[in-house]
Amino acid sequence: MDFLQTAQNAKEASLQLANLSTEIKNSALEAVAKSLEANKQKIFDANAQDLLEAQKMVDSDELSQAVFNRLKLDENKMDAMISGVRDLIKLEDPINKCLLARELDEGLNLYKISCPIGVLGIIFEARPDVITQVYALAIKSSNSVILKGGKEAINTNKAIFEIIADALSSVDGFPENAISQVFSREDVAKMLEMNDYIDLIIPRGGNSLVKFIKDNTKIPVLGHADGICHIFADESAAFKMAQDIIVDAKTQYPSACNAVETLLIHKDFKYTDELFQAVKCAGVKLIDTPERWDFEYSDKILAYKIVENVDEAINHINRYGSGHTDSIITENFDNAEKFMNGVDSAGVYHNASTRFSDGYRYGFGAEVGISTNKTHARGPVGLEGLTIYKYKLYGSGQIVKDYAEGKKKFVHKDLCK
Amino acid sequence: MDFLQTAQNAKEASLQLANLSTEIKNSALEAVAKSLEANKQKIFDANAQDLLEAQKMVDSDELSQAVFNRLKLDENKMDAMISGVRDLIKLEDPINKCLLARELDEGLNLYKISCPIGVLGIIFEARPDVITQVYALAIKSSNSVILKGGKEAINTNKAIFEIIADALSSVDGFPENAISQVFSREDVAKMLEMNDYIDLIIPRGGNSLVKFIKDNTKIPVLGHADGICHIFADESAAFKMAQDIIVDAKTQYPSACNAVETLLIHKDFKYTDELFQAVKCAGVKLIDTPERWDFEYSDKILAYKIVENVDEAINHINRYGSGHTDSIITENFDNAEKFMNGVDSAGVYHNASTRFSDGYRYGFGAEVGISTNKTHARGPVGLEGLTIYKYKLYGSGQIVKDYAEGKKKFVHKDLCK
Numbered sequence: 163m164d165f166l167q168t169a170q171n172a173k174e175a176s177l178q179l180a181n182l183s184t185e186i187k188n189s190a191l192e193a194v195a196k197s198l199e200a201n202k203q204k205i206f207d208a209n210a211q212d213l214l215e216a217q218k219m220v221d222s223d224e225l226s227q228a229v230f231n232r233l234k235l236d237e238n239k240m241d242a243m244i245s246g247v248r249d250l251i252k253l254e255d256p257i258n259k260c261l262l263a264r265e266l267d268e269g270l271n272l273y274k275i276s277c278p279i280g281v282l283g284i285i286f287e288a289r290p291d292v293i294t295q296v297y298a299l300a301i302k303s304s305n306s307v308i309l310k311g312g313k314e315a316i317n318t319n320k321a322i323f324e325i326i327a328d329a330l331s332s333v334d335g336f337p338e339n340a341i342s343q344v345f346s347r348e349d350v351a352k353m354l355e356m357n358d359y360i361d362l363i364i365p366r367g368g369n370s371l372v373k374f375i376k377d378n379t380k381i382p383v384l385g386h387a388d389g390i391c392h393i394f395a396d397e398s399a400a401f402k403m404a405q406d407i408i409v410d411a412k413t414q415y416p417s418a419c420n421a422v423e424t425l426l427i428h429k430d431f432k433y434t435d436e437l438f439q440a441v442k443c444a445g446v447k448l449i450d451t452p453e454r455w456d457f458e459y460s461d462k463i464l465a466y467k468i469v470e471n472v473d474e475a476i477n478h479i480n481r482y483g484s485g486h487t488d489s490i491i492t493e494n495f496d497n498a499e500k501f502m503n504g505v506d507s508a509g510v511y512h513n514a515s516t517r518f519s520d521g522y523r524y525g526f527g528a529e530v531g532i533s534t535n536k537t538h539a540r541g542p543v544g545l546e547g548l549t550i551y552k553y554k555l556y557g558s559g560q561i562v563k564d565y566a567e568g569k570k571k572f573v574h575k576d577l578c579k
Numbered sequence: 580m581d582f583l584q585t586a587q588n589a590k591e592a593s594l595q596l597a598n599l600s601t602e603i604k605n606s607a608l609e610a611v612a613k614s615l616e617a618n619k620q621k622i623f624d625a626n627a628q629d630l631l632e633a634q635k636m637v638d639s640d641e642l643s644q645a646v647f648n649r650l651k652l653d654e655n656k657m658d659a660m661i662s663g664v665r666d667l668i669k670l671e672d673p674i675n676k677c678l679l680a681r682e683l684d685e686g687l688n689l690y691k692i693s694c695p696i697g698v699l700g701i702i703f704e705a706r707p708d709v710i711t712q713v714y715a716l717a718i719k720s721s722n723s724v725i726l727k728g729g730k731e732a733i734n735t736n737k738a739i740f741e742i743i744a745d746a747l748s749s750v751d752g753f754p755e756n757a758i759s760q761v762f763s764r765e766d767v768a769k770m771l772e773m774n775d776y777i778d779l780i781i782p783r784g785g786n787s788l789v790k791f792i793k794d795n796t797k798i799p800v801l802g803h804a805d806g807i808c809h810i811f812a813d814e815s816a817a818f819k820m821a822q823d824i825i826v827d828a829k830t831q832y833p834s835a836c837n838a839v840e841t842l843l844i845h846k847d848f849k850y851t852d853e854l855f856q857a858v859k860c861a862g863v864k865l866i867d868t869p870e871r872w873d874f875e876y877s878d879k880i881l882a883y884k885i886v887e888n889v890d891e892a893i894n895h896i897n898r899y900g901s902g903h904t905d906s907i908i909t910e911n912f913d914n915a916e917k918f919m920n921g922v923d924s925a926g927v928y929h930n931a932s933t934r935f936s937d938g939y940r941y942g943f944g945a946e947v948g949i950s951t952n953k954t955h956a957r958g959p960v961g962l963e964g965l966t967i968y969k970y971k972l973y974g975s976g977q978i979v980k981d982y983a984e985g986k987k988k989f990v991h992k993d994l995c996k
Contacts, residue, residue, distance in 0.1 A: 177897060266940065279953050279954060406978050502971050518687075540968060552925060554927055557932075562932050
């Protein structure tokens with residue numbers, strides 16, 4: 163099928179999805195979970211094929227071991243993937259929520275009602291388990307999805323897609339073409355041009371993928387290119403807490419976007435030497451005055467800088483950070499507030515690891531990614547970030563002329579929900 | 580000053596604006612209102628200069644009388660402009676609102692807090708009174724503004740800008756450079772390139788201006804190019820109501836974006852001839868099978884089509900509409916619901932004129948424009964559409980490792996506000 167047809171079908175499906183009942187959507191999610199359970203072996207077999215190719219690339223240094231590990235589906239990941247689908251059944255339907263109810267005048271009532279965005283174009287590198295989560299999020303939020311997965315996971319993705327598509331086709335009332343998958347680079351290029359059919363692009367992958375996408379489409383893009391996260395150890399930071407948080411934020415998953423890249427230390431913090439020692443013991447390489455402050459190491463490497471005060475820390479972060487997640491460690495609550503108000507990032511933390519920046523940890527059930535945008539959705543994006551709203555106005559023959567000429571007046575009375 | 584410096588200053592100001600108290604912002608608005616009052620004559624004089632030039636252009640057919648009228652400030656518009664600024668003082672501060680409060684675990688609390696977007700790039704044709712409203716909305720929502728007004732209003736805009744900037748500089752604690760104005764086409768070109776400094780572009784003007792902007796920037800754009808609004812007169816529509824609404828929606832302000840462009844009529848509606856007669860008597864030219872269904876006449880011209888049923892009406896609107904505002908006139912509530920759920924537009928109305936689609940009429944106090952976007956903000960955009968949020972996480976030393984290893988568990992308990 164050509165891409166235009168795929169996009170048109172997705173658009174048509176999106177209009178039907180918008181009006182699905184919560185029951186049908188939850189039945190669809192249960193059908194997906196059941197079908198994945200029943201077809202685990204098919205998915206493992208497909209994954210084995212991908213791993214075979216990937217192993218060759220690891221051996222010839224074309225692929226990192228980290229990517230290989232993310233590609234590999236084991237029983238644990240499979241179970242988490244399936245229970246992740248079921249978790250969404252329990253979450254409140256984000257669609258058709260009344261966000262505002264207002265009487266404009268007698269017999270003229272305005273309602274702001276949440277609705278799906280429409281068609282999502284998802285471009286993900288590797289991680290087949292995350293792809294399942296995205297399909298599930300789209301189903302629950304009534305959006306169509308056109309997905310392009312990473313080429314390393316192509317067999318796994320195909321198997322998962324077929325199983326999910328089959329399951330959905332068995333659900334009464336669930337529209338055809340709600341999910342589709344494309345595979346080639348050319349498809350991505352076409353996807354980025356489809357402003358008329360695709361409402362939002364969500365890329366998830368390396369910096370260069372995201373940058374490429376942002377630079378090559380007029381469609382809104384939700385996501386982040388960089389995760390340049392900072393921790394500022396203030397003068398009054400508790401040593402043990404600073405040590406634990408910094409080591410966690412750098413080593414618990416060094417390639418995560420919410421891992422810390424730069425440590426800022428107050429010049430009068432008393433335990434700088436001990437802190438450096440502890441960080442080194444955790445296998446982290448410290449870099450003083452790096453060539454670039456806006457660099458994401460994605461490894462056990464941590465740049466550091468001694469700063470005069472909390473203001474210098476805030477300025478450094480606003481200048482070099484990527485607006486992702488930044489944390490202050492301090493016993494001084496005023497400084498904490500100053501930092502959290504002054505740092506212009508999606509996540510501003512006090513005495514906690516930057517690694518908490520995650521949809522699951524925030525209690526969103528799941529996430530499609532973390533956004534550093536300043537519009538629509540910021541930080542970890544779950545179901546709510548996949549919605550927009552429409553205004554429904556119920557009248558009884560009202561015309562604007564009467565109000566413009568002063569014959570009638572608006573009352574603007576908020577109605578209780 | 581070069582544009583880069585203007586943009587950097589605006590960015591710096593935006594970081595300070597983000598933390599202004601409601602009191603300072605309201606004082607600033609009052610200072611602006613007072614200063615406009617005290618300097619009315621200066622503004623009228625500047626406006627007279629613009630009108631002199633504009634009149635020449637009207638005489639030589641380079642400018643329409645409609646644009647001339649919009650450009651002209653009289654006492655009424657001036658008073659409305661000033662009271663519009665004061666109206667914003669009364670509205671709730673949209674910044675620093677708690678949108679979510681959740682205990683993730685003991686001593687680990689997450690707050691989703693509304694905050695400003697940052698720097699707005701506003702590109703408006705003509706209408707100096709609306710420009711004042713935009714400055715006021717930006718002040719109340721703590722955003723910086725770089726504004727490029729229409730060249731026809733250049734003297735009026737300069738006078739208003741100087742008066743407002745002067746007023747703001749007299750307000751204790753209000754940052755410098757919160758508002759700035761640029762004048763040339765080259766400045767617009769530069770504005771569209773400033774992804775690093777400008778967070779949102781809001782264009783307001785003709786279709787070609789908005790299209791040009793959308794096609795030439797990577798910065799998110801909020802607005803609408805077209806206003807192709809529809810009214811569907813269903814089989815059961817009450818004749819008098821249909822007539823009043825259609826005449827209002829077409830003639831009360833024909834060049835408005837929320838004026839109706841296409842009338843769809845159910846084939847079994849009994850009063851089609853009478854309706855046509857009434858519409859013609861109101862000075863409206865009816866067009867059967869126009870060359871294009873997606874055309875905005877901005878004049879007393881109305882295309883029409885006889886349709887089989889509500890489904891055909893919905894499909895026509897989703898195909899040719901611009902997602903702005905569409906209305907059904909019917910006594911059949913099921914059809915009304917079907918229409919309002921099925922039409923994918925920012926405003927879906929039952930028995931009301933499309934002209935109600937407006938921030939003031941919705942009770943938003945004011946608007947920066949009407950958005951047909953599917954992300955961030957849709958429909959009339961007031962203060963809330965100029966905000967985003969950040970996540971503040973207050974911890975007491977928590978690290979992710981403890982949760983990943985199962986030593987600790989998230990509780991995810993929503994806290995009452």
